[in-house]
Amino acid sequence: MRSLQMKRILIAIALCLSLAALAVAQQRNGSLKGQVLDELGGAIVGVTVTAIDAKGVEKTVVTNDGGAFTINGLAPGKYTVRAVNPGFSIFEQTEVDVAAAKVQQLEITLKVAIEEQKVEIDASANTVNTEPENNAGAVVLKGEDIDALPDDPDDLAAALQALAGPSAGPNGGQIFVDGFTGGRLPPRASIREIRINSNPFSAEYDRLGFGRIEILTRPGTDRFRGSASFNFNDESFNSRNPFSKTDKRPPLQTRQYGGNFGGPISKGKASFFVDFDKRDTDDETLIIAQVLDANNKIVGFNQTAPIPSRRTSFSPRVDYSINANNTLVGRYSYSQNTRVQGVGGFSLPSRAYDSENTEHSIQFTETSIINKTIVNETRFQFEHGTGSQNADNSIPTLEVQEAFTGGGSQVGQSKNTNNNWELTNNTSFAVAMHSFKVGARVRSVHINQFSPQNFGGTYTFFGGGVGPQLDANDNVIPGSTQTVTSIERYRRTQVFLAHAR
Numbered sequence: 001m002r003s004l005q006m007k008r009i010l011i012a013i014a015l016c017l018s019l020a021a022l023a024v025a026q027q028r029n030g031s032l033k034g035q036v037l038d039e040l041g042g043a044i045v046g047v048t049v050t051a052i053d054a055k056g057v058e059k060t061v062v063t064n065d066g067g068a069f070t071i072n073g074l075a076p077g078k079y080t081v082r083a084v085n086p087g088f089s090i091f092e093q094t095e096v097d098v099a100a101a102k103v104q105q106l107e108i109t110l111k112v113a114i115e116e117q118k119v120e121i122d123a124s125a126n127t128v129n130t131e132p133e134n135n136a137g138a139v140v141l142k143g144e145d146i147d148a149l150p151d152d153p154d155d156l157a158a159a160l161q162a163l164a165g166p167s168a169g170p171n172g173g174q175i176f177v178d179g180f181t182g183g184r185l186p187p188r189a190s191i192r193e194i195r196i197n198s199n200p201f202s203a204e205y206d207r208l209g210f211g212r213i214e215i216l217t218r219p220g221t222d223r224f225r226g227s228a229s230f231n232f233n234d235e236s237f238n239s240r241n242p243f244s245k246t247d248k249r250p251p252l253q254t255r256q257y258g259g260n261f262g263g264p265i266s267k268g269k270a271s272f273f274v275d276f277d278k279r280d281t282d283d284e285t286l287i288i289a290q291v292l293d294a295n296n297k298i299v300g301f302n303q304t305a306p307i308p309s310r311r312t313s314f315s316p317r318v319d320y321s322i323n324a325n326n327t328l329v330g331r332y333s334y335s336q337n338t339r340v341q342g343v344g345g346f347s348l349p350s351r352a353y354d355s356e357n358t359e360h361s362i363q364f365t366e367t368s369i370i371n372k373t374i375v376n377e378t379r380f381q382f383e384h385g386t387g388s389q390n391a392d393n394s395i396p397t398l399e400v401q402e403a404f405t406g407g408g409s410q411v412g413q414s415k416n417t418n419n420n421w422e423l424t425n426n427t428s429f430a431v432a433m434h435s436f437k438v439g440a441r442v443r444s445v446h447i448n449q450f451s452p453q454n455f456g457g458t459y460t461f462f463g464g465g466v467g468p469q470l471d472a473n474d475n476v477i478p479g480s481t482q483t484v485t486s487i488e489r490y491r492r493t494q495v496f497l498a499h500a501r
Contacts, residue, residue, distance in 0.1 A: 034106035043067025220271025224263030285344035289404035309339035353391030403487040412452035
């Protein structure tokens with residue numbers, strides 16, 4: 001019992017001695033107090049203020065709403081005080097004396113930081129290089145740069161036109177695939193390199209004022225390689241249409257399938273590469289119009305109509321080495337697009353029609369190394385394309401200005417056929433320190449188009465003008481007039497026709 005009491009007494013004595021030592025230490029320590037201001041004298045909130053002693057020990061606080069700060073418990077000595085805040089230059093002051101049991105006042109002024117830029121000039125930039133990939137006005141995309149581009153062909157084309165910039169010409173840059181104009185844009189996974197020359201006046205190109213987007217596709221390799229992909233997208237993350245009367249998102253679903261495969265045919269002699277891409281889109285468009293109900297009353301029309309589209313493309317390529325100095329590349333390309341058009345906005349569902357476009361192309365490129373300084377390249381392409389539009393021509397078109405357009409679409413059973421070919425020959429040669437390139441291109445375009453438009457006729461109602469005012473029963477109010485809109489003019493026509501019957 002006595003032993004327990006003795007332990008308690010010893011613990012109490014030790015605690016008292018510790019508190020006394022702490023109090024003495026507090027009396028020996030000093031404090032640093034101040035305020036952080038900007039150059040105009042305004043207080044800065046959230047500045048990090050740090051006091052660093054001679055041993056490198058730091059104590060940090062943050063300024064309050066008034067820009068004030070206090071750092072307590074500093075041993076007597078000299079300190080380096082640093083203040084840091086984004087957008088301002090770093091403040092640092094050395095040899096700040098802190099005395100025992102005293103408060104050292106310090107006012108800090110932070111200056112707005114001035115962004116510095118370093119410009120380096122490379123002397124090698126003055127050298128001349130005529131290669132397209134080294135053109136200062138060109139952008140070359142490879143590897144990861146191509147992987148960052150969109151998978152969707154329409155989005156990919158838009159991204160390339162955006163990279164070409166406004167200097168490419170009034171209609172954007174011309175797209176060339178393996179040196180040929182026209183044709184389908186290959187899937188992103190089948191593209192080896194993209195060169196975008198935004199200089200619209202390059203001497204090498206035949207159409208001045210237009211930039212050039214060159215796409216080089218992947219050849220076959222000495223090993224069998226392939227890839228496959230599937231992309232799916234729906235309306236889950238879309239916002240609702242603010243003009244729709246429903247709170248639901250408009251239906252949308254996009255499914256894109258793709259793949260490619262390549263490898264050797266004869267090792268070291270021939271190889272192949274083939275790609276396939278299919279995109280199915282089920283989308284809807286919003287129709288906002290004014291129509292007449294069964295009682296010839298003007299009512300609003302607000303609903304969606306389906307506008308599905310389908311796209312399929314397929315392209316095999318064969319590379320063949322004739323000998324050490326001659327190579328031949330052959331490529332076939334097929335694409336087909338179908339979609340529903342003609343509906344949306346003021347156009348009612350009866351205006352919808354189907355359109356289909358199919359394209360076949362065959363390309364050959366032969367490259368000859370004549371000697372160490374002369375290279376010749378010959379290209380030939382043949383394209384065959386068909387297009388058709390199928391619609392209901394039996395119903396006349398009814399166009400009520402700024403209200404609705406109904407009836408048939410009047411595009412008829414339109415058909416067109418294109419047969420195009422082009423032959424190009426370029427020769428590059430070097431003379432001493434100079435490089436030259438000469439060439440010629442011959443193109444033929446044959447278009448056969450059949451377009452029986454508006455055989456069913458179109459009735460158009462315009463607004464404007466003054467007419468007699470009608471009462472609720474559509475009887476004329478004597479002596480009263482009103483401005484007649486297009487939909488009102490159409491309504492009165494329907495009413496009077498009904499009375500005439």
